Amino acid sequence: METKTEMVHAWLLDIQAKGNTARLIFKGEDGTRFERFDDYFPYFYVVCAREPQEIAQMIGNHPKVIDARIENEQLIFAKGGSERVPVINVIVDSICNYEDTIKDMKKVPGIAEFAETRIPHYFRYALDKRINFFNLHEIETDGSRLVSIKNLGERGVPKLVCAAFDGGCLLAENGNPIQLHSMKGLHDLLLSRKIDALFSWDARVPATMMEKLGCLHIALKNDISMDIYVEEESVPHDLRMLLEFGKSRLLRTIELSMMCNVAPAMVSRITPGSLNTYLHMSAAKSKGYLIPDSKKSIERPKSLRLLRLMDNGGLIFYPEPGIYSNVAKCDFASMYPNIIVKYNISPEAMHCSCGNDIEVPESGWRICRAKEGIIPCGIKNVLERRLALKKRMKEEKDPGKRQIYNLRQRALKNILVTCFGYLGFSNFIFSNVECKECVMLYGREILLRTKTIAEECGLEVIYGIVDSVFVKGGTNERYTEFAKRVSDEISITLELDSIFRKIAFPCADDSSGIANKYYGISEEGELECRGIALRHSDAPRFIKEFQENAIRILLSEKDTAGNISRAELLCKEYETRILKRDFSLEEFAITKSVRHPPDDYVVEAAHVTAFRQAPNPEGVSIYVHTVRGPKPTQLASLGSIDCEKYAEMLWRSYDEIIRGLGSGKKDRRLAEFC
Numbered sequence: 001m002e003t004k005t006e007m008v009h010a011w012l013l014d015i016q017a018k019g020n021t022a023r024l025i026f027k028g029e030d031g032t033r034f035e036r037f038d039d040y041f042p043y044f045y046v047v048c049a050r051e052p053q054e055i056a057q058m059i060g061n062h063p064k065v066i067d068a069r070i071e072n073e074q075l076i077f078a079k080g081g082s083e084r085v086p087v088i089n090v091i092v093d094s095i096c097n098y099e100d101t102i103k104d105m106k107k108v109p110g111i112a113e114f115a116e117t118r119i120p121h122y123f124r125y126a127l128d129k130r131i132n133f134f135n136l137h138e139i140e141t142d143g144s145r146l147v148s149i150k151n152l153g154e155r156g157v158p159k160l161v162c163a164a165f166d167g168g169c170l171l172a173e174n175g176n177p178i179q180l181h182s183m184k185g186l187h188d189l190l191l192s193r194k195i196d197a198l199f200s201w202d203a204r205v206p207a208t209m210m211e212k213l214g215c216l217h218i219a220l221k222n223d224i225s226m227d228i229y230v231e232e233e234s235v236p237h238d239l240r241m242l243l244e245f246g247k248s249r250l251l252r253t254i255e256l257s258m259m260c261n262v263a264p265a266m267v268s269r270i271t272p273g274s275l276n277t278y279l280h281m282s283a284a285k286s287k288g289y290l291i292p293d294s295k296k297s298i299e300r301p302k303s304l305r306l307l308r309l310m311d312n313g314g315l316i317f318y319p320e321p322g323i324y325s326n327v328a329k330c331d332f333a334s335m336y337p338n339i340i341v342k343y344n345i346s347p348e349a350m351h352c353s354c355g356n357d358i359e360v361p362e363s364g365w366r367i368c369r370a371k372e373g374i375i376p377c378g379i380k381n382v383l384e385r386r387l388a389l390k391k392r393m394k395e396e397k398d399p400g401k402r403q404i405y406n407l408r409q410r411a412l413k414n415i416l417v418t419c420f421g422y423l424g425f426s427n428f429i430f431s432n433v434e435c436k437e438c439v440m441l442y443g444r445e446i447l448l449r450t451k452t453i454a455e456e457c458g459l460e461v462i463y464g465i466v467d468s469v470f471v472k473g474g475t476n477e478r479y480t481e482f483a484k485r486v487s488d489e490i491s492i493t494l495e496l497d498s499i500f501r502k503i504a505f506p507c508a509d510d511s512s513g514i515a516n517k518y519y520g521i522s523e524e525g526e527l528e529c530r531g532i533a534l535r536h537s538d539a540p541r542f543i544k545e546f547q548e549n550a551i552r553i554l555l556s557e558k559d560t561a562g563n564i565s566r567a568e569l570l571c572k573e574y575e576t577r578i579l580k581r582d583f584s585l586e587e588f589a590i591t592k593s594v595r596h597p598p599d600d601y602v603v604e605a606a607h608v609t610a611f612r613q614a615p616n617p618e619g620v621s622i623y624v625h626t627v628r629g630p631k632p633t634q635l636a637s638l639g640s641i642d643c644e645k646y647a648e649m650l651w652r653s654y655d656e657i658i659r660g661l662g663s664g665k666k667d668r669r670l671a672e673f674c
Contacts, residue, residue: 005142011158017121020094025214027158038146042098043091049112056088064097075289082348115290134258160196164243167203171239199246223268252411272414276422283378295429315444317464318513319505321660327472327500328479333493335467336420339442341380346373347432361445386412457482498522502555507660521555533653542587546574571654588624606630
């Protein structure tokens with residue numbers, strides 16, 4: 001009798017591999033969540049040091065091995081590139097026997113190395129089936145069994161039912177908080193309410209329970225710690241805030257899970273650098289490479305000239321300290337990721353002599369252009385995806401949908417901003433320090449060429465670092481023309497980010513120019529700054545308020561000397577208010593994270609001392625300096641504030657913004673406190 005199968009469309013939410021079965025959890029177009037099962041037999045590869053036939057026969061006799069077949073022409077990393085070698089594909093009968101089988105194989109003589117023994121099983125299954133989390137799939141099923149699956153790509157975001165949990169209460173969407181007294185109560189409620197995603201700050205929720213339910217749990221505290229570009233760092237005060245905050249963080253999980261094929265539950269537990277590993281493992285498999293258990297490439301010896309060159313690092317045009325008018329800030333869009341893609345910088349493409357190669361500036365190294373490398377392949381996908389999301393964001397009229405696109409494109413920046421540094425990270429299986437150095441060398445060349453183009457356009461570069469240049473001496477139209485010419489010539493977009501009416505570059509302690517320290521006011525009256533207290537999350541609120549007011553004085557249209565005098569008078573006013581304790585305790589408060597157990601700290605920093613007195617589960621120390629030392633705000637009073645300490649902090653914040661601007665008075669007040 002012929003079996004009747006069913007064909008449906010659904011989004012893939014999760015994959016769980018156990019024994020010899022893969023459990024796939026889907027969200028249907030009608031909003032229902034369901035699961036299907038498929039056969040899965042784990043496998044790995046061995047590379048032989050001698051003829052593989054005899055070794056394959058020995059491996060095939062192992063009681064837990066289903067098959068040991070020789071596969072010729074598999075690509076595998078080798079020194080200075082890649083090569084084709086015969087390998088043995090070892091298929092094991094169950095995940096339960098996988099690790100023990102690998103241990104047994106290490107005793108077999110004639111095996112040179114292993115490959116793909118460390119790949120998570122769910123990830124391998126997804127690669128084999130060419131499916132992606134949160135993509136829409138066409139699935140054919142026979143009851144609970146999966147017959148076939150076809151990836152239809154990204155087709156919007158599935159509607160997920162969400163809830164928030166604070167350890168004692170659960171709040172589902174469109175509902176009221178429900179008191180819970182046990183994990184069983186939580187389990188039953190998640191099941192009955194058909195919850196797809198559960199958010200907590202740092203409440204302990206059993207992972208095995210969530211896996212069984214097929215429900216995603218995001219611990220938001222940890223999720224934030226893994227996000228380089230998080231904006232909302234405050235702890236949600238109630239369940240409704242937690243729920244709304246969690247829904248915005250869920251968008252990050254969806255985007256990164258889909259792009260890197262990382263299980264959604266893992267996204268908030270691993271670093272952005274680790275996401276690069278998954279991204280590039282997918283790229284490697286798509287190009288037919290075996291994924292090595294450990295990196296293969298070895299750094300080649302360098303001449304003394306090359307060593308000196310690499311020690312120089314990236315190129316910086318240091319600013320001459322002072323205040324400048326009509327300055328344009330231009331940024332390269334994802335400069336280092338674009339360099340990787342444009343110049344095909346990847347370990348297996350290094351030191352090529354095929355004839356279809358290019359020479360890296362200043363080094364004499366050559367990079368293959370005949371075929372796309374693994375690293376460029378992975379990064380290109382992220383660049384194109386982020387560009388598409390930003391385009392949708394600009395075209396979208398609805399503010400809510402526009403915010404969704406913004407959150408998703410910003411999540412991808414976590415990968416792009418770490419891809420360069422990860423190229424030189426020793427634990428990254430595709431790392432190669434020479435690749436990282438190539439990116440740096442191309443970056444130097446691009447910045448030098450940008451400076452030349454600026455001068456040809458009649459502009460002066462007053463500051464340049466990595467992917468930003470600050471130019472002066474032109475009109476808005478000329479700045480726009482300059483950015484377009486650089487973009488066209490270099491093939492990496494140079495964006496005109498902002499034009500400053502005035503911008504100040506303070507100097508270092510030795511009166512020299514310093515990188516990443518400036519403040520300016522745009523044509524629209526907005527402040528932008530780097531490297532000063534106003535940008536520091538741990539600065540007391542009154543310090544930030546003072547610097548913002550002082551900066552607006554310093555960058556006003558009046559004469560510089562008079563502005564500095566007025567800023568100093570303002571500082572004296574704030575000092576008087578400190579001595580009178582004319583600020584609230586909250587305005588004196590300093591907030592810092594305590595990321596490790598207090599006993600792990602060797603140096604007894606002020607925030608750790610305060611945290612010891614009043615630990616909290618959020619791992620945040622909110623304290624003030626008192627005459628008896630650092631105290632948590634809840635244990636301090638306004639009358640105990642160390643006025644001298646805060647006055648010193650105030651004058652230091654004043655000194656860091658006027659140093660080098662021609663005051664001739666720097667450190668005058670500081671000398672009284674030091």
